[in-house]
Amino acid sequence: xxxxxxxxxxxxxxxxxxxxxxxxxxxxxxxxxxxxxxxxxxxxxxxxxxxxxxxxxxxxxxxxx
Numbered sequence: 001x002x003x004x005x006x007x008x009x010x011x012x013x014x015x016x017x018x019x020x021x022x023x024x025x026x027x028x029x030x031x032x033x034x035x036x037x038x039x040x041x042x043x044x045x046x047x048x049x050x051x052x053x054x055x056x057x058x059x060x061x062x063x064x065x
Contacts, residue, residue, distance in 0.1 A: 035043060 032039065
């Protein structure tokens with residue numbers, strides 16, 4: 001199975017980007033630098049979930065024999 005199954009065909013990206021997989025995200029930030037209030041709450045919730053999982057993982061790693 002080839003690594004790039006679309007080789008020889010059109011790029012899978014809708015804009016035909018120039019990245020290694022056809023995506024061109026050089027000028028676009030991944031996260032909004034000034035998120036709106038709803039997005040701030042969502043990022044806070046997801047960040048707290050991640051922090052809780054990390055704390056549980058550290059405690060489990062310390063407690064494991």
